[in-house]
Amino acid sequence: MTHAALSVQLSMPRAGFALDVGFDAPAGLTVLFGASGSGKTSVVNAVAGLDPSAQGRIALNGRVLMDSATGVFLPAHTRRIGYIFQDARLFPHLNVRRNLDYARRVTGAPEDPASWNRIIEMLGIGPLLTRRTAHLSGGEKQRVAIGRALLSRPDLILADEPLAALDAARKEEILPYFERLRDEGELPLLYVTHDASEVARLATTVIALEDGRVIRQGSAAEVLGDPHFTPGDIRAVGAVIEAKVTCHHPDGLTELSAGGLPLHLPHIARAPGTELRVRIAAQDVILSREKPEGLSALNCLPGKVAELHTGDGPGAVLSIDTAAGRVLARVTKRSVAALGLAPGVAVHAIIKTVAVAPGDVGGPKG
Template sequence: MSLTVDIRQTLGAFHLDARFEAPQGVTVLFGRSGSGKTSIINAVAGLTRPDAGRITLGARALYDSDARIALPPHRRRIGYIFQDARLFPHLSVRQNLGYGGWFAGGTDSADFARVVEMLGIGALLERRPGKLSGGERQRVAIGRALLSKPALILADEPLAALDEARKAEILPYFERLRDHGGVPVLYVSHAPAEVARLATSVVALDGGRVSAQGPAAQILGDPSITPLGARAAGAMLEARIAAQHADGITELGAGRLRLLVPRISGAVGTGVRVHIQAQDVMIATRRPEEISALNVLPAQVSTLRLGNGPGALVQLDVDGQLLLARITRRSAKALGLHEGAQVFAVLKAVSVAPQSITGPI
């Protein structure tokens, strides 16, 4: 089942004009604050009504201005996960989860057990929200949304209010939701690493319009698409664990590409995603020797994008995988970079933070 959005809406001085399709998996709405991300999911949820257009979930119209269809929120079969968990403070975790099931006409015990196990909240069932950490509350909020038996889940920057430790705790559960939840997810974020880790597809927004949409690796690796600016640019690689070395280094492989990173858990053959920030990639026209960087990858310049200021973004093809490098225009000129140039991408192993790697895929 997929979600199709084609809407126009004026909100004060802001004009939203968005068209995209969200297939099965996690579709991330990605862009700066004020680009229209929350406005879109509120329209999908039925919390606001567009001026014109159409929103469909599978064959079912949630909103159609021409047909005068505007289903109220409770009839849309949508689970909504907010920035703050919004649990009922006077109810236990078990009762909060049951409230989700109430919307679905009751909670099946097998479904309840499956969701509790998937989210690891069995030990929390008799606690009240005030006794939970931020990450625990968000896990319960995910469970409540799942137990409402939704046809779609909306998540509005659900990690924005959490510190880095709690984000690291909760991200694996959103991965489980993506891989085993069984429903499409429309997820709002402005964090590149979060997008690279979770997204099946990406819809990039700029000023209320869709600037690009497509598979996550394609959108994140395109130097012409930088919804958060060049400083936040980065690419996503899909690889598999090729070896675990005794000195605490994991070797990843994708075709002939080999990438050394700090130790990550997983058996050889496990698929992973790796987010690499453009600012961490250097370019050399000859293979450097006697340097501390462990990763020296033969590459070809696919695209060279010169910014209005002193910077440049270079898209590199590394055996079919796309990397981005953020360098200066002066460096690009000194190296004589051009499309098709054969170069080497240089990356320190420690530049790839453990939270930038996720799996399995």
């Protein structure tokens, strides 16, 4: 049985709604996922000890950080939590080395050269140590912010929309470091985002919030693969499948095996045999009752309709069970009627190779 590293029961008034959430986060990377204004940042600020109005109970590895029933409220600086903010929040008057060493100097902790060297190497920030923070790129600043949080010797890392201020290229620079923290680190992480691609790529556990309530909890595949779950933006609907790199073709495509089915994607710089997660957006899936011929799309996954969800508009979301895993497809209600789509009906899910972006492909741990 997996035991919770972090246990949260919170209630507090917020603008427009009352926050009332409860969840247990096991070891690994837990994502708080939801639209802007759903209460994600309120939760992490309460966990960090930055909101004295919070009511409820928070425990980390069995240590009570807050319990309003008994009057326990540990100050933020005693909670042993590293916080990575959206905008890095580095000290501009200090160089990178002194930013990284700030928490140790404030607490008076002894130097730990082994931890220092390991974290500097993992984040690749050795060449930056003597530079002023004003001379760093956005991606470099976030790597330094991650290092500063780790070097504070925390029991938990909080990351509040850490990639939101970065462009696509800088996001791709930073995402692998969070994958390494998830896979190689011993610390639990609570990571806030409204980006479904980040959830698919990083999450061990997903806590989905809406209007201050937990509406879904589970693995990335379970939460994102639910056709009834709409994460704020209908365009973000999409499922997660697991696959393994088979080979790289000379025309620039990488072939994966997903449950024994071939899947072709733009080149992925991973060695054959590497296991991956792949997010496939529902809007990029076309359905056919018959095996198609004469199409440019290279990926065709046979399966059966598992569930059908229709809303108030003209669209519908279907979940398709295939040997590769569950795939979602967003089509019109007219297409549902024309093709006679219903649970149990055999279909082929067609996916354009170029529709899967680099940010939708990541490491498998979950």
